[in-house]
Every structure is written in structure tokens, then in C-alpha cells.
Amino acid sequence: MDELRSSSFDSSSNYFRLPHLYALIVGINTYASPDWSDLTCAVQDADDFEHYLVTRLHVPQSNIINLRNEAATRSAILGAFKTLKDLTFLPLKSRHSIDAEDMGIIIFFAGHGTRGKKPEEWKDWVTFDDYYEALCPADMGLKQTDKSDMCEIPAIPDRTIAALVNQLSEIRGNNITLIFDCCHSAGTNRGGTEADREGYIPRYVSNPPRLPFDYDDGIIGSPSRGRGAAYQGVFGKNQSSHVLLAACGREERAYEHPAKNNGVFTYALLRVLNEVNVETMTYTSLMHRLKMPVWQNAHCDGVEVNRRLFNHRIKGGDPSLIPGLKVDGYLKMDAGIVQGVTVGSVVEIHGSNLYSIQQQPNLPFTTLVVTTVDDNSSTLKLPESLINVLPPRCRLYCRIIQRPSDSLSISSNDMTWLESIYTKKFCTAHSVSIVPNTNAADLELTLKDDTVFIDHHFPLAAKYIGTRSPFKIQSNNTHILHNLIQHVIHFRYHLFRANPNSIKDNDDDDDDGLGGGGIKVTIDMRELCHQKQWKYGKSVIEPIGANVFEKDPGVVIVDEDKMYGLIIENLTSLPLYPHLFYFDPSELSITSWYSPPLGTGPSSGHTTTNTTTTTPKTDIILHPKSKFSIGYSEDGLDPWHFYIRPGETKDVGFFKLFLTTTPSNLNNIVQESAYTPPPPSNTRSDSIKREQEQEQRRQTLDESELKDEVWDTIVMTVVQFEAGGAVES
Structure with missing residues (x-):
């Protein structure tokens, strides 16, 4: 299911060069305690991911911390986070020359996951069901002789991982990717029955050892200069410190298959990563390409999901580009009524979801029209000239450029100048009408010398801040002037649109045109x-x-x-x-x-x-x-x-x-x-x-x-x- 290549470029160019990458790779098949079942594929997953980093991304072996089986103890895993933060595995001179703006960190874990009842003392650690989620180290469950209460070695809870990642992010930047191929909840979904019947093995441990509430206080209490929030888990929360790739959702299990010698998620992930240039892929487009079974759905979360993979140095994905899939003679677009799509909408088709930049243009190669719309999807008819040219089930990206309901009236004190900027062709293509009366226009552009002053006749905002925009535009800057029109149309449409079937509160007599408010x-x-x-x-x-x-x-x-x-x-x-x-x-x-x-x-x-x-x-x-x-x-x-x-x-x-x-x-x-x-x-x-x-x-x-x-x-x-x-x- 390839994305159509809209352009070619030299990926060896310094512009597209990945930052310096460092990694912690953990794979655990064998657990020391007899209470936990062993796995068969987690170490292979870790080895395969390491092989990918070294051979495809050319990450030096010296930049990778490897922990396998009995070496992946709780203390070793926690210590590896500190090693990444301090870069103590590098020569002293090299450590101080590493710039956070030119580095990325990848943390890969394959093994058992679990969850446990949250200690009552964690009152500030809010979870939706009072359970924490955790990774299982190789020595989990063994007795500790160095603890006064002789407690068993516990799992590593999300609370602790969150603190470690947050501290790491503050020192080394937020170009951090977490890849977890494990379960992290009870996973009681009905789909598991089918997986179990087909020979898949879940990566989940029930009833983990008791976790003392103050066990990781030395980590949790570490001071930081940053401002912000405490985390609730790194397993499924929208984080600013990192991007998470998780093997499954909270109500599912992550599986491995001994006959295939891989975890389901790692196999699907590496299959995609080995097929494409990482320089052209974002976290979102990676998710679009992953082939996962219906009973295990990979998750991707984080503020920076539109970044290119492992790379924060150059512009990534354009969120206005909507994924679509070629199905027979049609393009199925992953947006519908909820996203503001209407029948008759005109859509540009692109080969990738990347922002178009000078070094790597992502220009549209055709336009299509929406023929049918559902709640979250739309159908566009492909012309015969493209049906046989495009590969079967190829991935494309769509940008809505016009809707049948679009309209915007504009006026100016200099109509000759206005008509030279907004030609008849532009006005027709963007549903713009030029009107002589400035008071009747949605947008008024006043030309003084070479400067354009902007007035938005937008009552909802004007009653608070007036009509005059704080921004001015040079009169010959056609691009920004054209862009202004598109922004106004897009802004007003999405601000005012509402579900026409929404139930409006009977007590709400102040109809400002914004609609909505039916779901309580x-x-x-x-x-x-x-x-x-x-x-x-x-x-x-x-x-x-x-x-x-x-x-x-x-x-x-x-x-x-x-x-x-x-x-x-x-x-x-x-x-x-x-x-x-x-x-x-x-x-x-x-x-x-x-x-x-x-x-x-x-x-x-x-x-x-x-x-x-x-x-x-x-x-x-x-x-x-x-x-x-x-x-x-x-x-x-x-x-x-x-x-x-x-x-x-x-x-x-x-x-x-x-x-x-x-x-x-x-x-x-x-x-x-x-x-x-x-x-x-x-x-x-x-x-x-x-x-x-x-x-x-x-x-x-x-x-x-x-x-x-x-x-x-x-x-x-x-x-x-x-x-x-x-x-x-």
C-alpha cells in the first residue's frame, strides 16, 4: 500500500539528515520469577529493531544501550535512562558537544506489560480506573534483601517512566520516541479469543508484585526547571515530551506469534520502516500504513505526531492533508461530515502528507469532487486516466480547497487594485465576490500608499476588538493577500459549523449562530x-x-x-x-x-x-x-x-x-x-x-x-x- 511519490530528492543531503540518534533497546523473553510465563519473540523484536537502526539509519553501535533477558533488570532499565540523560557512555569531550537541537532518542521495549492497583497515597496521580500501567523488568518478583520490608521487585509504573522521560526531555530535548510492544492493561476485549485460538501469545502479566507507594520517590521527587503538568501514564496520553508508539489500546492485548518469531506490532512496524525512506514519513503517515489485525490496534500519541520520524529539524506533516485510500475506481477519504466535508467539495490530491517545501515540493497532481459523505468518510470518483495509473490500494492525501457553500465578499477603496489582485479566475475558484459597498463586504481592504489595512466585518469578534486587524500587508504581496482569503473562509467555516441535528438547550435564547451544545x-x-x-x-x-x-x-x-x-x-x-x-x-x-x-x-x-x-x-x-x-x-x-x-x-x-x-x-x-x-x-x-x-x-x-x-x-x-x-x- 505505497504512498504515491510526488517528488524525488537526495535523502543524503544534509538538509534531510537525521539528527544524531541514541537508543535504549530492551527485549525480555525470560523472567527470573517462576510466577511469570516466559516469552519467545521479545528478544528477537529487540534484535530486529537494533538491526534496523544500525543498517538502515546508520546509528553507531556505540550510541545504543542494549538490555536483553537477565540484563534487563529494574535497576538496569532505570539506570539506562540516566545514562541517556548524561550520555556517560560517550567520551567526556563528546558529551558536551551534543546539542539538544541535533539529537534524537529512541526507547524500545519488548516484553511483558501489566497494571496494578494504584496506591492510595498517589492522590495526585489521576487515572480513569485507579490502576497504574507498567513495564515488567526481568527480575520482577524476586525478593530484595536490601529492603527492610523484604518486598518483591515491582514493575516499573507509568508514573516513574513519565518522570524519567520528562527529566530526559528537559536536558536532551523532546525529540524522543517511545516504542512499547507490550500490554499495559487487563486487555479483556473479545477479540483476544480469536488471537488465542490462532496461537498468539499475549505479552501481559496479571497480579504484579505489590508496589510500595514511595518506592521510586528518589526519581519522582527530582527537581526540574521546567513548567508544566504531572503525567498520567505514558501509555496513552497526549504528551509534549515525546511521541509514543504503543502496540495496542487499553482494552486490548499485545500479542506475539512463536511461529513468526516476532511481536505483531514490531513485525508490522519494521515492515513499514524497511519499505520507506524514514526522511519522508511522519508518525501520522506511519500509522496510516501499519497493517494490524482487528483485535490489536496500535496507538500513536503526543503533541508532535506530525513530525517526521525521529526528526525535529525540518518541517513535517501538514495536518490539513487528509489520508485517503484508492479502492477500485474510487478514493475513500478519511473525513466526512464531522470534519466539515460536504458533497460537491473540491479536493486536491497529493502524494504525501508532508508540508511542501522548496527542497521537497508536495504539489497536487489532480483535483477530485466529493460524491458521497458519511460521518467520518467520503467518496471521490477517480477519472479513468488515473484508475489504471495509480497502484491498487495506494495511499493518497487530500486537501479540501472549495465547498459548494463557500462564499466571501470583499471590497476596497481602490477597486482597480483589488481586481488586479483578485482576478475573475481567482474569485471563481474560491467563491469570492467583489462588491462596491465596503460596509456590505465581509472583508474590507484599504490601500494607503503601498500598504493594505484589513478590516474584518465579523460581528462576533468586532464587538470586542473592533474591525481593524493589527496586521498590515504590502500591496504587491499577492501570495499573502490570496492566502488571507483562504484563511478567512476556512476560519469562519469551522468556527460556525455545527451538527444540524444537535439538540439545542431550550433555555438557551442567546443564538449567536455558533450552534451546538446538545451533548451535555x-x-x-x-x-x-x-x-x-x-x-x-x-x-x-x-x-x-x-x-x-x-x-x-x-x-x-x-x-x-x-x-x-x-x-x-x-x-x-x-x-x-x-x-x-x-x-x-x-x-x-x-x-x-x-x-x-x-x-x-x-x-x-x-x-x-x-x-x-x-x-x-x-x-x-x-x-x-x-x-x-x-x-x-x-x-x-x-x-x-x-x-x-x-x-x-x-x-x-x-x-x-x-x-x-x-x-x-x-x-x-x-x-x-x-x-x-x-x-x-x-x-x-x-x-x-x-x-x-x-x-x-x-x-x-x-x-x-x-x-x-x-x-x-x-x-x-x-x-x-x-x-x-x-x-x-
Whole structure:
């Protein structure tokens, strides 16, 4: 299932060179305690991954720490993290010459995983079911003579791994990849029966040794200069310190097959890595290519999942490029109604998901039109000229450039100049109309000398910050002026769109056009405060003050030292996947503040009874009647800071929360500032607010009548004032 190559380049060029890579590779087949069953393939997995690093990526053997079987004790594994942090296996002169901006770290573990009841004393370590997740060292379960209570050697819990990775990230940068081929939960899914019947062996240990609450306090309490949150596990949380590749989800098991002499995940991973140039692959495109069985779904999580593999030095994946798969004479795109796709949308087709850069262009080779749309997928008809040219089931990437509902009116004090920039061809292609009355236009461009001043006639933001943009554009900068139009359309479309079948609260009479609010959740955003103690490699932070969203709009006094986090509470009996975006109307940027992990799915090579679905399977994020925090506690993300541009005293932004009941990838919504655009060869998706009115059903939510997919949106306005300035009511 190859991606179509849109360009060729010299991967040996210094521009595409990987940073200096260092690795810890652990493989454990034999466990010292008779209480745990041995494995047969974990050491082979570790050896195969080491072989890949040495032969394909040319990582020096001296840069790799290898631990196998009896050598992979608990103390040896923990010590290896410190060795990576201090680089003590390198000559002293070399250690000090290594720049964090030019290095990457890979930690690979193959062996048993487990979970255990969280000690009651870990009150600040929030987990969704009061269990910790852990890796099993080779000496787990052996008696310790050096401990006063003669306890057995315990597993290495996620809490400890999180602290180690966080400390490592602070010293060596966040170009860290964790690859875990093991179970990390009970894995009681029904799919395991099929795997067991076919001879697969799970990499899971039940009933691990008791873990004293203070066992790793020497690690947990290590001070750090960084700011941010304590982690809840590295096994399935959106982290800023690293990217995680995990063999399975929380409700599944990771398997190995003795006859194949590999773990299912490692075999699939190395198969892809050995087929492609790592320089052209991102973590997201890797997940698109992994071929996993339906009963084991690999997971990928982390803030930097759009990076190129093991490489933070050059621009990676463009989130606006949506994966698609050639199926017979059609292209199945992994985006549908939830992602804002409509029938008749015009889509550019690209050969990869990379940002187009001068050294490696990723230009579209054709455009197609969406013919059918489902909740999370769409179908595009391929022309006969491409059906026989494209390989069967090849992976392509799609960018939406126009929707039937798109429209934007523009005007200027200099119509001759305006029409020279926005030609008839451009206006037709982007659904733009030029109107003579500036007051009737959505966007007003005022030309003074060689400078263009921008006014957004956008009432939702204008009532707080006026119409004039803080940014100006040179009158001959056609690229940014064109890009501005595309950004405005995309911004307004995704801010205003809502599920037309959303149930609107009967008590909500303030219709601002934003819609949504049918799925019952509460959202609580508060200022965060650093405590003096240190845990997990970071200082402990706690919420203080009132909920910013107690009033509408919410008000924030901007201070560079103030941090914020957010808690979402699910009041329904539905499992939910939250996606949180921040819309900045001044910059026209849309930033993802939280998105669920990526998973493998049918379009990635699964065998499934439902051949029409392309939705991957990933862990539930927001369980029924539960809470989930973003920015502190269990998610591992750094807290948020608001800022006001120099010379301004007030700003406004919009948080938009998308809630889905099935895993969905909404990263196509993200866009950078209109005034710091990507290279000219890389165009943005075009989109705008639909003109249709939201259909409002005025009845109570009856969850028993819900269809397979339910989704909704909630928009919250935040007005930001400069510290020390006047706060308007």
C-alpha cells in the first residue's frame, strides 16, 4: 500500500539528515520469577529493531544501550535512562558537544506489560480506573534483601517512566520516541479469543508484585526547571515530551506469534520502516500504513505526531492533508461530515502528507469532487486516466480547497487594485465576490500608499476588538493577500459549523449562530498555580480561582506568569472523544489544544466485516460520567498561557470543543496564522460558514434513539485584557 511519490530528492543531503540518534533497546523473553510465563519473540523484536537502526539509519553501535533477558533488570532499565540523560557512555569531550537541537532518542521495549492497583497515597496521580500501567523488568518478583520490608521487585509504573522521560526531555530535548510492544492493561476485549485460538501469545502479566507507594520517590521527587503538568501514564496520553508508539489500546492485548518469531506490532512496524525512506514519513503517515489485525490496534500519541520520524529539524506533516485510500475506481477519504466535508467539495490530491517545501515540493497532481459523505468518510470518483495509473490500494492525501457553500465578499477603496489582485479566475475558484459597498463586504481592504489595512466585518469578534486587524500587508504581496482569503473562509467555516441535528438547550435564547451544545458536558477552565514540591520531573500545579467560563464571555487578565488548564466533565452515558481548538480572529489561526491519540483502523489494512468504515479504533478518552483534564494532571500537556501583542490592550479568542462518540481525526481544521503562511506551493483548505440554518430539535436527548455516530460542538468566548489595564464588563 505505497504512498504515491510526488517528488524525488537526495535523502543524503544534509538538509534531510537525521539528527544524531541514541537508543535504549530492551527485549525480555525470560523472567527470573517462576510466577511469570516466559516469552519467545521479545528478544528477537529487540534484535530486529537494533538491526534496523544500525543498517538502515546508520546509528553507531556505540550510541545504543542494549538490555536483553537477565540484563534487563529494574535497576538496569532505570539506570539506562540516566545514562541517556548524561550520555556517560560517550567520551567526556563528546558529551558536551551534543546539542539538544541535533539529537534524537529512541526507547524500545519488548516484553511483558501489566497494571496494578494504584496506591492510595498517589492522590495526585489521576487515572480513569485507579490502576497504574507498567513495564515488567526481568527480575520482577524476586525478593530484595536490601529492603527492610523484604518486598518483591515491582514493575516499573507509568508514573516513574513519565518522570524519567520528562527529566530526559528537559536536558536532551523532546525529540524522543517511545516504542512499547507490550500490554499495559487487563486487555479483556473479545477479540483476544480469536488471537488465542490462532496461537498468539499475549505479552501481559496479571497480579504484579505489590508496589510500595514511595518506592521510586528518589526519581519522582527530582527537581526540574521546567513548567508544566504531572503525567498520567505514558501509555496513552497526549504528551509534549515525546511521541509514543504503543502496540495496542487499553482494552486490548499485545500479542506475539512463536511461529513468526516476532511481536505483531514490531513485525508490522519494521515492515513499514524497511519499505520507506524514514526522511519522508511522519508518525501520522506511519500509522496510516501499519497493517494490524482487528483485535490489536496500535496507538500513536503526543503533541508532535506530525513530525517526521525521529526528526525535529525540518518541517513535517501538514495536518490539513487528509489520508485517503484508492479502492477500485474510487478514493475513500478519511473525513466526512464531522470534519466539515460536504458533497460537491473540491479536493486536491497529493502524494504525501508532508508540508511542501522548496527542497521537497508536495504539489497536487489532480483535483477530485466529493460524491458521497458519511460521518467520518467520503467518496471521490477517480477519472479513468488515473484508475489504471495509480497502484491498487495506494495511499493518497487530500486537501479540501472549495465547498459548494463557500462564499466571501470583499471590497476596497481602490477597486482597480483589488481586481488586479483578485482576478475573475481567482474569485471563481474560491467563491469570492467583489462588491462596491465596503460596509456590505465581509472583508474590507484599504490601500494607503503601498500598504493594505484589513478590516474584518465579523460581528462576533468586532464587538470586542473592533474591525481593524493589527496586521498590515504590502500591496504587491499577492501570495499573502490570496492566502488571507483562504484563511478567512476556512476560519469562519469551522468556527460556525455545527451538527444540524444537535439538540439545542431550550433555555438557551442567546443564538449567536455558533450552534451546538446538545451533548451535555461541563467545561471548567481555571488559572493554575505552581506548588513548591516537585514530582514526576515537574513542579506540582493546582487550579485556583473561579471558572473562567462562569460568565459569557469569559475574561482573562493576561500575565506571562499565569497558566491555565481545563476540565471537561461528561454528564452523559456516552463515551466521548474531545477535540479542543483555539480560534484567534486577529491572526486567523486555529490551534489544536487537545486531540485524541491516533490508531490503526480499516483503512490502514485491517480486515473488517464493515468494509465501508475507515474509522480507526482508539482508547476512549472521556468515559461516561467522568472527567478529563487538559493542561494539567493526567493529560501530560503543558499548561496554556495567553498573550497580547505589543501595543494592544485587549484581544478575543474562541475555544471550540468538538465531541464525537467514535474516534475521529479533526486535524484538518488546524491552520497557521494568515500572516506567517507556509511556502507558496502549499495552499490551505478553503472553507466558510455555511449559509444554511442549524436545524434545531426541541426535545430531550434520548440516548437510546441515537445512531452509531453522535457529535456536537461547544464554543466559548474568552476576552483577554492587558494586566493593569481597564477591564470592560
